[in-house]
Amino acid sequence: MSEPQKRIKVFYPLLFSIFLAAGIFLGFKLRDIQGYKHAYILNPARESTIQEILNLTRLKYVDSAHVKDLKNDAIQAILAHLDPHSVYIPASELAQVNENLEGSFQGIGVEYIMLKDTINITDAIPGGPAALAGIEVGDKLLAINDSSVAGVHITTSRIKDLLRGPKGSKVNISILRNDKVLPFAITRAIIPLPSIDASYMITPDIGYIRINRFAANTYPEFMDAMLKLQKEGLKKLVIDLRQNSGGYLDAAVNVADELLSDNKLIVYTEGAHYPRQDYTCNKAGVFEKGPLTILVDGGTASASEILAGAVQDWDRGTIIGRRTFGKGLVQEQYSLDDGGALRLTVARYYIPSGRCIQRPYTGNRSVYFDDILERYQHGELTYADSIHFTDTTHYYTKIKHRRVYGGGGIMPDVFVPIDTTRLDTIMLSLYAGSTIFDFAFRYFNQHKNEFGEYKNAVDFVKNYQVSPTVMQSFQQYTLKWGITGVKHLGAANELEVATRIKAFFARELWQLKGYYMVMNTRDNMVERALQEMGE
Missing domain, CATH: 2.30.42.10 (PDZ domain)
Incomplete structure (x- = not known):
């Protein structure tokens, strides 16, 4: 070998390193230019077996096949082996799903x-x-x-x-x-999209706030409502979480921080691939002292259960209503290449007493989500002693050491049964077809001038009465839709119908705040909350 060739060979390793580094650099630059914004968890160079089958079906199958439908079916089959809250969100639905939480x-x-x-x-x-x-x-x-x-x-x-x-x-x-x-x-x-449906002074010193979900805008809305109500004389507080299906964990934690003192633990999360993370109070709250009640029912779930559970575990307030849904799982959302997203359960959450309130999810998903019907059939909505929890571990509150339960939602401190008198056949037919709302909307728009004398919602709630003429018009309206027997309603149900008509009138005038101001006048949970606060 000649001397020049020897000198070139000495530099082979260096030249190879330079070319390798340049290749890596150009590869990364090309990736950035082409817009790849997420790292691959799996090897992208090799298709999965599922994708291979879909591709072969599309290219080789004897008849035409809807590969998109096959793909969705395959995804659902995979997720069916996981928990009920791990879901695939198609691209066509993602914007609407996200906007509810973004607010x-x-x-x-x-x-x-x-x-x-x-x-x-x-x-x-x-x-x-x-x-x-x-x-x-x-x-x-x-x-x-x-x-x-x-x-x-x-x-x-x-x-x-x-x-x-x-x-x-x-x-x-x-x-x-x-x-x-x-x-x-x-x-x-x-x-x-407001996450607070209503906030107002229900008595001269008791404020009422109804939160419909925990979204990105919930905490600032809550703070605005609290500061406004405190200026109006708030000394006691009712937070209504009924039918609040949850949302962002951070939003619930921030609201809880305003109600709990010092550096108390609010909740912690932990999973097999998700190290324990504690969420604690870190600032002076706007309502750390003063009588507090929280209203819950079977639709109270997830983040709203975190708030109710933290208040219960620290003996900060009284939980009133019926057993909550029982969702103690944490999801993270991952963007997918098809424009959709995977909302995957990555951890469980545990409230301060150490309990996880997630109820069992063995069996198919429809059975899991039909649980509220099962509760009704088993008498759980009418009798507290019909409620049974699968987790037999003994848990206790942090201050008063009261027994609390895990493995099936939050059991309220004060049980309020459902009013079964509102569930007869005629009333259910009125609810199912939104008949009361449809009538109220039509009547209101035909008689707008009748409502001009009321200067505000308080005046309307106090002084407006649904007249016999309105009730007669309602009876005639129901007959047009094939609903008979309305004129034979008992006194209690007739009062219920009149209250709902009045509430829908108030909604047209003052949005949801007006609606709840009327409905709460005959709400047995609200009434019990006021009793607990000495009213």
Whole structure:
């Protein structure tokens, strides 16, 4: 070998290293340019067996096959072997799922119902684009841009797709008002989705706050409500978590931090691949002292159970109502290449006493989610002694050392049975078809002038009475829809119907706050909470 060749050979390792480094560098730069924003957990160079089968089916199967449906079926079959809360969210549904937790969407800010194949506006959000443009409750939607939407059997989901769009974009709509067709050009904007349905002073010193979910905007909404109510004289607090299915853990932790003192543990999470993480109080709370009650039921789940459980375990307040859902699992959401997402359970959560309130989930998912019906059939909604927990471990509260239970939701400190008098055949038929709401909406828009004398919701709740004339109109309305026997309702059910009609009137005037201000006047859980607070 010549001397020059020897010198070149000496530099082979160095040259190889330089080329390797350059290749790696260019590879990473190319990846960045092409937009790869997540790391692969699995080896992308080799297709999974499932993907191979789907590809072969698409290319070779004797008949045409809907590979997308096969893929979805395969995904559901995999998830069926996991817990009921690990779910695949298709790309077509992801935006709506996320907006409920993010607390906003982009659109014009209206609520609507379909009556006789016509879209009726039931609310124009105050300060929203539709309200500012002049849209009113009772307007009938005829067209959106070039699409007719009246009398064409359009779905409400299609209406939503037509009305929503990017912030700053315009939508042209035509509405019918007092037999006149009116055009509107509306610029879409970001529309908030409030997570607090109502906050008001239910007595001179007791505040009431109803939280419908724990979203990104829940904590600031809660703080705004608390500061407002404290200025109005709040000394005691009722938090209503009924039918609150949960949401972001951090939002529930932040609210709990405002109610618990010092550096108390609120909750901790832990899983097989998820090290223990403690969530503790870290600031002075806005209501660390003072009588507190929390209302719960079978729809109270997940993050709302964290709040109720932390308050119960630290003996900070009284939990009133019925056993909660029993969801003690934590999900993380992972974006997928098809535009969808996997919401995967990664940990369990444990409240301060050390209990996990997740109920068993053996068997199929439909059985798991039908549990509330099972509770009703077994008498759990009417008799506290019918409730049984699978976890036999003894747990105790942190201050008063009271016995509490795990493995099946939060058992309230004060049990309030469901009012079965509201569940007879006629009442169930009225609830199922939203008959009461439909009637109230129609009647309100035909008699708006009758409600002008009430200056605010407090005045309306105190002084408005549903007249016999209104009840007679309601009876006639139900007959048109084939519901008979309404005029033979007992006194209790007739009062229930009248209260709901009044509440829906209040909703048209003062949104959900007005609705709950009326409904709470005859709510047995609210009544019990007031009793517990000495009212």
